[in-house]
Amino acid sequence: MSGRPASPHTLASAEEPVVFVVDDDASVRDALSNLFRSVGLRVEVFGSAHEFLQSKLPNVASCLILDIRLPRLSGLDFQAELAKADIRIPIIFMTGHGDIPMTVRAMKAGAVDFLTKPFRDQDMLDAVTTAIERDRVSRDEARVLSDLHARFATLTPREREVMGLVTAGLMNKQIAAEIGIAEITVKIHRGHIMRKMAAKSLPDLVRMAEMLGIGPASGRPQT
Amino acid sequence: MSGRPASPHTLASAEEPVVFVVDDDASVRDALSNLFRSVGLRVEVFGSAHEFLQSKLPNVASCLILDIRLPRLSGLDFQAELAKADIRIPIIFMTGHGDIPMTVRAMKAGAVDFLTKPFRDQDMLDAVTTAIERDRVSRDEARVLSDLHARFATLTPREREVMGLVTAGLMNKQIAAEIGIAEITVKIHRGHIMRKMAAKSLPDLVRMAEMLGIGPASGRPQT
DNA sequence: GGCAGGATCATACCTAGGTTTGGGACCGCG
DNA sequence: CGCGGTCCCAAACCTAGGTATGATCCTGCC
Incomplete structure (x- = not known):
C-alpha cells in the first residue's frame, strides 16, 4: 500500500x-x-x-x-x-x-x-x-457486466436453469417439481450458484439475473 | 365512476x-x-x-x-x-x-x-x-410504473424503510439491529410490505424496488 | 374523550432455505 | 481404465422467514 x-x-x-x-x-x-x-x-x-x-x-x-x-x-x-x-x-x-x-x-x-x-x-x-x-x-x-458474464459462464447448464427459476421467484419445491428432481438437489444447486456468482444475498442474485437478462425460460441463452 | x-x-x-x-x-x-x-x-x-x-x-x-x-x-x-x-x-x-x-x-x-x-x-x-x-x-x-407507485404510496414510512433494507439483501436480524427494533417487528413489516405491494415473492419485490429506484434510503451502500 | 392507525413486541408454531456428510451413477478424456 | 466433473439423492441439523394471537403505547383527529 x-x-x-x-x-x-x-x-x-x-x-x-x-x-x-x-x-x-x-x-x-x-x-x-x-x-x-x-x-x-x-x-x-x-x-x-x-x-x-x-x-x-x-x-x-x-x-x-x-x-x-x-x-x-x-x-x-x-x-x-x-x-x-x-x-x-x-x-x-x-x-x-x-x-x-x-x-x-x-x-x-x-x-x-x-x-x-x-x-x-x-x-x-x-x-x-x-x-x-x-x-x-x-x-x-x-x-461490471463483463465480470458478471464471466461468473455466469462458470455455472453448469443445470445451475443456470435453476438460477432462472430461483430469480423468477419459485420456491425450491416448485423448482424441484418443475424440472423433476428432489428439493434437496435444488438447494445444493442453489448453494453452488450463490458461491459461483458471488452473490451475498438473494436480492443480489436477482439483480445479477436482471443485468444478464435471465428468465425462467432460458434453456441456453448464452450469447 | x-x-x-x-x-x-x-x-x-x-x-x-x-x-x-x-x-x-x-x-x-x-x-x-x-x-x-x-x-x-x-x-x-x-x-x-x-x-x-x-x-x-x-x-x-x-x-x-x-x-x-x-x-x-x-x-x-x-x-x-x-x-x-x-x-x-x-x-x-x-x-x-x-x-x-x-x-x-x-x-x-x-x-x-x-x-x-x-x-x-x-x-x-x-x-x-x-x-x-x-x-x-x-x-x-x-x-406499469404508475401502478407500482400507487402501491408504494400505501406503505407507511417505516415499511418503506424496511423495504429498502430487505431488497438490499439484509437479513431480518440485521434490519432489526440497523433501525433498532425487534426482529419480530421486522417480520411483521415485511409481511405488510409483501401484501401491500402485491409481490408474489422476494425476487418480485426486488424487481419492484429496482423499478422504483429504491435503495437502503439511509445511505448505506452494501456492495 | 375516544377512536383509528401506526409502531412496537412476545410467544408459539410452522415452513423455507441452507450446509454437511456421504453416497451412487454417468460421461468424456487422456 | 481411472480421473474429474456433473448430476443426483438422503439424513441430520441448523438458521431464516412468515403468520397468528394478543397486547401496549402514542398521536392525530373528530
Whole structure:
C-alpha cells in the first residue's frame, strides 16, 4: 500500500481520458490538438480513418472527433463501420458544409454532437466533456457486466436453469417439481450458484439475473 | 365512476394511435391529414401550438408532427415547453429552411426525426411508425410504473424503510439491529410490505424496488 | 374523550432455505 | 481404465422467514 497510481482492476474513470481526432487537414488537427492540450486533455491525432483503426485503442474513457467529409471513407460511413465492428466510442462530428439529413443520420446513430465549422472552442470542449463522461459511464457498466458474464459462464447448464427459476421467484419445491428432481438437489444447486456468482444475498442474485437478462425460460441463452 | 367503457386497465397499445399535426399552413395540414388517413391512421390537425395545448390529449399512443417554424412559438421552443410541462410525446420535425444547429438541438432533445421539405411520403410514414411505436412502449412502461407507485404510496414510512433494507439483501436480524427494533417487528413489516405491494415473492419485490429506484434510503451502500 | 392507525413486541408454531456428510451413477478424456 | 466433473439423492441439523394471537403505547383527529 504505497503510492501506487492504480490497482490492476481500475475503473475506466480513474485514468486519464483521451481525445482522438481524425481529420485529413493538418491545420485542423493541430488546432484541435492545441485546444485540448490547453485544458489538460490527452490527444491523439490521425490523418485518416484507416490510421485510427490501426492504432491500439487504450482502455480508458475516450471520444472521437470526426470530420464528416473524410477522404476515402465518409465520417458517417466510418461511424457505421465502428458500430458494426462493435467499437463503441462517442463521436463528435465536425462539418464545413454538411446538410440536415447527414446530421439526422449521425445523431440517430448516437453521435454526441454535430458542430458546424467554424465553431466556438467552448462548444467543442463542452461536447468533449459530455462525450468523455458518457464513455466513462458506459465503460464502467461494460466492465461490471463483463465480470458478471464471466461468473455466469462458470455455472453448469443445470445451475443456470435453476438460477432462472430461483430469480423468477419459485420456491425450491416448485423448482424441484418443475424440472423433476428432489428439493434437496435444488438447494445444493442453489448453494453452488450463490458461491459461483458471488452473490451475498438473494436480492443480489436477482439483480445479477436482471443485468444478464435471465428468465425462467432460458434453456441456453448464452450469447 | 360510471361511464367506463373499456376495461379498467387497457394497454395503450390496444387502442387506435393518433397522429397530431401542428402547422400554420392549411395546405400542409391537409396534405399530411390525407397521407396519414390513406394508411388508416387517425389524425388531428392544429393551426398553432396553442390550439394543440388546449385540446384534450387522449390516452393512446401518439406522436406530433411539428413545423420548426411556427408563428408565435418556434417548434424547438414548443418542444422545450412540452418537456417542461412533462408532456412526453415523440416529435417529428419538418422544416423548409432549417439549419444544422437547430437539427442538433431538436435531436438532442429527443426528436424522432427531422425531415426537410419536400420529403418523401414514405420517409414521413416511417418516422411516424417509429414514433408511435416508441410512444406505445413508453406508455406501457409508464402505466406499469404508475401502478407500482400507487402501491408504494400505501406503505407507511417505516415499511418503506424496511423495504429498502430487505431488497438490499439484509437479513431480518440485521434490519432489526440497523433501525433498532425487534426482529419480530421486522417480520411483521415485511409481511405488510409483501401484501401491500402485491409481490408474489422476494425476487418480485426486488424487481419492484429496482423499478422504483429504491435503495437502503439511509445511505448505506452494501456492495 | 375516544377512536383509528401506526409502531412496537412476545410467544408459539410452522415452513423455507441452507450446509454437511456421504453416497451412487454417468460421461468424456487422456 | 481411472480421473474429474456433473448430476443426483438422503439424513441430520441448523438458521431464516412468515403468520397468528394478543397486547401496549402514542398521536392525530373528530
